[in-house]
Amino acid sequence: MIEIGIVGGSGYGAVELIRLLQHHPNVTIKYVFSHSKNDEPISETFPHLSHLILNYTALDEKGVSCDVVFFATPSNVSKHLAPDLVDKGVKVIDLSGDFRLSNRHMYKTFYGEEAAPQQQLDAASYSIAEWSEVDWQHTKLIANPGCFPTSILLALHPLVVQEVIDTESIIIDSKTGVSGAGRSLAQHVHYAEMNENFSAYAIGKHKHKPEIEQYISTLSGKDINVTFTPHLVPMTRGILSTIYVKLNEYTTTEELQAIYKQYYDDKPFVRVRDIGIYPKTKEVYGSNFCDIGIYVDEINQMAIIVSVIDNLVKGASGQAIQNLNLLYGLDETTGLNQLPVYP
Amino acid sequence: MIEIGIVGGSGYGAVELIRLLQHHPNVTIKYVFSHSKNDEPISETFPHLSHLILNYTALDEKGVSCDVVFFATPSNVSKHLAPDLVDKGVKVIDLSGDFRLSNRHMYKTFYGEEAAPQQQLDAASYSIAEWSEVDWQHTKLIANPGCFPTSILLALHPLVVQEVIDTESIIIDSKTGVSGAGRSLAQHVHYAEMNENFSAYAIGKHKHKPEIEQYISTLSGKDINVTFTPHLVPMTRGILSTIYVKLNEYTTTEELQAIYKQYYDDKPFVRVRDIGIYPKTKEVYGSNFCDIGIYVDEINQMAIIVSVIDNLVKGASGQAIQNLNLLYGLDETTGLNQLPVYP
């Protein structure tokens, strides 16, 4: 059994890891780490786990006894703690943004803090699991992608790789459920103000913008700048991204949909909808699926791609487990066969 | 493998059975029956299942080839179809109300239709799984309990059996999420009218009232009439029942909680909260748990019991699988170890 430790135990990423790993045959959770809640039973923070006999513990030398440590922490935590674990031979899968950007300047601009040293950043492997080019034999630290980027990059990948679109024209309008904001309290996610309310936020300033641009730039070999507007939806889970791109050559909806169908034919977690059908966030609720719908405005030669994920599963803990599977040479679906919870 | 057929394939009970059975090691779903959608792919009705290659089929002679057929139908369906299957040797687990009431007059009063023949009703086995007294060797038709009754009877069972309360004094105030109303369209569950709205309904007339009374009457040996008020909550899943009962003898919260703790100690799906903590519906979301909180108003000598379930799991498809496990002599938790989806 792979022995797991989870850092950030009082957050949503951690409990989602626990929920999903329940179904994983090759894994055992050894520790759930929480600095602030050391020695407290996890059921005090999360009564939905009240049947589990499991206490939080402080991340100290215990981390080293794990095979793999997941960091389900806010940014600015793992960069201080993960390198030491890696040095001691523990594999790290980081769900935070600390090791996603290779450009230290970009990190500082968008995260407002100093980045990890360049050498550590260079050693980290960013992994959109479906298109991972990670050297699994040698990698020690996986940077698990952000939630918005996952929904966006899976949708854009075929278009960029197959050079179907003008990569200078990418406009992304994303909408996320509120759990993406985490468990920390803030006025704008106070129930009475967030309920029955829809808004745009952080336009031009969101941490995921440089992450998207870095990936598309690498993929296309050009220096790409995207337009990205995140919005907040009055619901708990789910991301829907609507992506607008100019087509390079005349293409019909049928042709474009066929490209996606073929491209994702052997990817078990990506489901391409039939023409005229667009995916809804609830259709992936609680599951590791990314569902995609395609439309071409033939007059404008504009492709509109709609993709949905559960931000806490495919957008965080689910993809982290998928990466764990890849790291251990397991089938990537191991432990991730949960069907969406519907309705 | 136990080969399963599911009748009522276009409803919520059926897709919840499919979701949960995904994790069951001893079961294979052979058919999903739908009269109105014969030959259509299930993914047309439920795009969240779009990766499944599975077509609806009509319930004809195929039903007989199954080991077990679940009826996840509205009332007034199974009573016409189940007896024939039973006669041909198929086990039936009925999630509808058709075989729950042994009193045909009560059925007619509350369901507005003629009941099944008395002989068939007498042969059916009503099974609150935790306290089932079914003769599993010989039973052929299980009447799976209603969602409200499940939340209520698990809460009342210790009080009635241990004769702690005045059974004439039972007042039940229940609140359910909207999925309990099923998938059929109706004005009061139209989103724009149900959202941001809370209401009581069917006071004194709800189909689950005689079901609760029948069970408590049998348990107590007295003819019991309860006061039962259902309410509709603007959320999809979850039932919370608040139950008010007069205590026979002076009892403290501590004493009463201790009774529950002991009573449910060996029941894996019932979790009794610590004193001062009350369960919330989201703490069982998507899982088969029933969580219970206890308070005694010592001045009035009134016990207040709060219980929560997911109406589609423990209140329907989850308990149906639990009964299937009992029927086949499997551990009752087989395939039902999903943790609640939180948040």
Place this chain on the structure above:
Amino acid sequence: MIEIGIVGGSGYGAVELIRLLQHHPNVTIKYVFSHSKNDEPISETFPHLSHLILNYTALDEKGVSCDVVFFATPSNVSKHLAPDLVDKGVKVIDLSGDFRLSNRHMYKTFYGEEAAPQQQLDAASYSIAEWSEVDWQHTKLIANPGCFPTSILLALHPLVVQEVIDTESIIIDSKTGVSGAGRSLAQHVHYAEMNENFSAYAIGKHKHKPEIEQYISTLSGKDINVTFTPHLVPMTRGILSTIYVKLNEYTTTEELQAIYKQYYDDKPFVRVRDIGIYPKTKEVYGSNFCDIGIYVDEINQMAIIVSVIDNLVKGASGQAIQNLNLLYGLDETTGLNQLPVYP
């Protein structure tokens, strides 16, 4: 024009007063007081008011220049500030709980703080507007009722006054929208945890319990203890109270409904539903109505009364304005003719 000051300007009670007073022909808002936000424009805190040129100001000597000061503050504020204003000739309408309980011991038990001096409590006038017995000529400080008590006392008033029920048997199961918890941040009203969640809270400990008991005790001339369970509903506004009481004499639903119809015939804000129809919270959303539905369980001789209000209007700011109208001898509906916002 009556010149108004509002203390607690950064809270929901204050903005609801501003919204409603917009339609009041006899009132002008002179100051909106906020200690923490002194000199800030109100639109920074509440962008929905961004067209108003209105800055918060500190409550100092300016309070004295108002005819009436509303306290829309948490408990433990007005008791320190209101008496001085009253002494200087300003009328005070207090939306908080500081002057509602005449029993200082009860205040300490349920509010966890020392109560105001007995003399000040005795001088305050508690006013359920429909049944107010306040000496409006001489009163200087109105204690505006709590939200739960308003929904409950309007429902119980006819039953108690007409001696229809056993006042020892009162069980109240109340459900409130989340805005009742105010604008201060807390984990249980964090959107991701409150959404799709229903729970009971503060059983036996809620501040409104002694307020209900004090009123019913006065009305009935007996020392009354009620059973009261509040619940939290995933919606912003609205309270629904379901009240269970034993009838003294055999009474039908028709008879009881007729009593209510007659009793509230001349009360413009109380609407009694026809038999078999129960009010929903959305049917009073944004308005000052209290709607009531009646059912008698004739076997048990138990009356079930369902009442709904908007907690921020009839349960707070609307009733406060209704009391202001009474104080100034205006028609009680002045400025309060808003229809419910539906859907």
Place this chain on the structure above:
Amino acid sequence: MIEIGIVGGSGYGAVELIRLLQHHPNVTIKYVFSHSKNDEPISETFPHLSHLILNYTALDEKGVSCDVVFFATPSNVSKHLAPDLVDKGVKVIDLSGDFRLSNRHMYKTFYGEEAAPQQQLDAASYSIAEWSEVDWQHTKLIANPGCFPTSILLALHPLVVQEVIDTESIIIDSKTGVSGAGRSLAQHVHYAEMNENFSAYAIGKHKHKPEIEQYISTLSGKDINVTFTPHLVPMTRGILSTIYVKLNEYTTTEELQAIYKQYYDDKPFVRVRDIGIYPKTKEVYGSNFCDIGIYVDEINQMAIIVSVIDNLVKGASGQAIQNLNLLYGLDETTGLNQLPVYP
């Protein structure tokens, strides 16, 4: 007093007209017409109006006795009924789409029915109230704009008129609350399926697309094709449109915001947010405001405009009353000074 009739009395547009007109000093509602509910009390359909003594009536010769008739009907109704009223001297304000498009072919393509005769279409006046060029002395039939177009055209107007943008580049990503779908039942707006769900719909096919294009084409003098994607948000009210346009010349956020501020300085219902602040749908809930936020992506020279309205007020009944005020030479704010309901 202006005597009003309202056709479509069982829909949301009608009850919103009733709610708003309650505050209008120059108007009296004479009839609420409903074919299907002739003679029924309105309170049977809408219990939130249960204190009103008002029965539905059939639209027959009574329509002629009104000064103004509002059509709050689905498409394909007013085109059959309004012309006759107009001929008999009644002014008509049509909230449906029947008279919005001057191109009969476009109507047929997007509405799926034959359009009204060209002569009638030509005689109708489309009126975005803020920028209306209607000849109020002579007009007899006002085509009240659609909800999406209102939110979009108020946002685009300054950019097009001042020739700041490339009108070929317009991309509109709109999100609406569910009340926009009306009161008729449909599976996708069934509560259990719509709740906790976000989706795109009718991409390239929405009825409001040609309406937007017609207006911008007229304004710019060019034949404009826009990209328009509507989405459905799990909330009752509110539209937010995010609009992406290429700037013609280098412009900063400050410069663009200044243009908007000046442009809308004398328009009481349009509020332009400060830089870095974006409006939220709840900040206009229940009111006639349209709030706008501006951002310029200076690298891409892309302007992002965010606008919000309440779809049932500024997007329907509120703007209809604003147009009524213009028709009668009243101040356009008459009866429309309701503040947003917050929270």
